[in-house]
Structures are given as C-alpha cells and as structure tokens.
Amino acid sequence: MKIQYILLLIIFLMGCTGQTVYVHPTSPEQEVEEIEIIPPPDPIPMNVPETFPGLWVRVDTRYYYIDGNTTQDLTNEMQLKGPRIPRYDHNSAGAATWDIEKRHTTLQDSNGCKINQDEIQAYVPVLIDLPKWVNYDKVSQAEKNSWNKYLIYLHTHEKTHADITIKYAKEYVTYLRNLGYFASCDELNKHVDEYYNTMRRNLEREQSQYDEDEKNGNQS
Numbered sequence: 075m076k077i078q079y080i081l082l083l084i085i086f087l088m089g090c091t092g093q094t095v096y097v098h099p100t101s102p103e104q105e106v107e108e109i110e111i112i113p114p115p116d117p118i119p120m121n122v123p124e125t126f127p128g129l130w131v132r133v134d135t136r137y138y139y140i141d142g143n144t145t146q147d148l149t150n151e152m153q154l155k156g157p158r159i160p161r162y163d164h165n166s167a168g169a170a171t172w173d174i175e176k177r178h179t180t181l182q183d184s185n186g187c188k189i190n191q192d193e194i195q196a197y198v199p200v201l202i203d204l205p206k207w208v209n210y211d212k213v214s215q216a217e218k219n220s221w222n223k224y225l226i227y228l229h230t231h232e233k234t235h236a237d238i239t240i241k242y243a244k245e246y247v248t249y250l251r252n253l254g255y256f257a258s259c260d261e262l263n264k265h266v267d268e269y270y271n272t273m274r275r276n277l278e279r280e281q282s283q284y285d286e287d288e289k290n291g292n293q294s
Contacts, residue, residue: 114222115229128194128247133236137206157203168228170235171201174243176270178250180262186255187262194250196243200236242277
C-alpha cells in the first residue's frame with residue numbers, strides 16, 4: 075500500500091547556514107513496511123597526522139543533547155542549546171571552530187637567512203558541535219530517516235569548514251617550503267607573518283562566503 079506522508083518543512087537559521095529539517099509524522103493508519111532505512115552519518119573522524127609533511131590535523135566532535143517529539147520541539151531545543159556564534163549573535167544547530175597554529179625556525183648561513191625545512195609545522199585543531207536527539211531510538215523509522223538526512227547535511231557542512239581550513243594550512247606549509255634566502259632572519263620572519271595574516275583573512279573570507287552560498291542555496 076502506498077504510504078502517505080505529511081511533510082513539515084522547517085527553515086532553521088543556523089549560525090553558519092539556513093538548514094532544512096524534514097520530519098514525517100506517523101499515524102496509526104500509516105504502514106511501516108518497506109520504508110527505506112537511511113542510516114545516520116558516520117562520526118567525523120579524529121585525524122592523525124596528515125600524509126602532507128608539516129601538517130597536523132585534529133578534528134573533535136562534541137555533541138549537545140536535544141529533547142522533543144515534534145519538529146518545533148527540536149527547533150526550539152537547537153535554538154536554545156546549540157553553539158553560540160558571536161558574529162551572528164544567535165545560537166546555531168551546528169558549528170565548526172577552527173584554527174591554524176604555525177611554527178617554524180630559521181637557519182643563518184653565509185647566503186643569508188632561510189627557513190629550516192625540518193621545523194615547519196601547521197597544526198589545525200577543529201572542534202565540531204552537533205546535536206544529538208535523545209528520543210531517536212523511540213521514534214518511527216520514517217522520523218529517523220528524516221533526522222538522519224538532516225544530520226548528514228549538517229555533518230557535511232561542518233566537515234567542509236574543516237576541509238577549507240586544511241586547504242589553507244597546506245598552502246601555508248607549501249609557501250614556507252618554497253621560500254628562499256632573506257638578508258636577515260628578522261626580515262624573513264616579518265615576511266612570513268605578513269603572509270600568514272593575509273592568509274588568515276582570506277581563509278575567514280572563504281569560510282563566510284561558503285556559509286552565505288549555502289544559506290542562499292537552501293533558500294532558493
């Protein structure tokens with residue numbers, strides 16, 4: 075028999091993007107056989123050192139717990155308990171907090187000052203905050219499917235923020251490896267700091283643009 079669904083569409087304004095949550099309420103008349111099972115997303119892995127020399131990445135996932143049985147309940151819980159995003163001045167359903175911590179040393183010889191190729195390091199710590207629905211095991215498969223679709227999208231979005239950060243960290247390490255000699259180590263370090271600060275601004279701009287593109291895409 076054909077399964078009838080009532081589709082409730084919720085646009086939840088997150089700190090990083092507008093998200094769409096689909097929930098299919100059940101009723102005694104609905105048949106549950108032959109419902110496709112959509113599994114929840116795999117946990118975002120905690121990365122060990124990347125195969126890219128000089129780059130270290132650590133991704134941690136932190137969950138906050140939400141309660142409720144309706145889409146409105148879940149939305150209210152995420153708005154109340156979700157991570158706070160200062161630049162948007164409200165809580166979000168998910169968030170990725172990232173950084174690029176740099177380290178290098180220099181070598182001075184008769185040709186001038188250069189980067190010590192054995193002491194180049196970019197460390198990228200990423201903390202991803204995501205919701206966990208405490209009633210998940212008690213709801214219908216259709217409702218689980220809807221929630222899992224939402225989580226898959228949310229996981230992908232926040233993981234993309236981590237990937238963007240890693241991309242810039244790789245570019246930073248590559249840039250240092252290709253630097254030549256400078257007249258003095260002070261001049262070299264000043265040059266590196268200027269490049270790093272510019273790189274950070276470009277990274278933040280791309281992260282914000284990604285959020286904006288995602289938000290506009292969801293609203294179109």
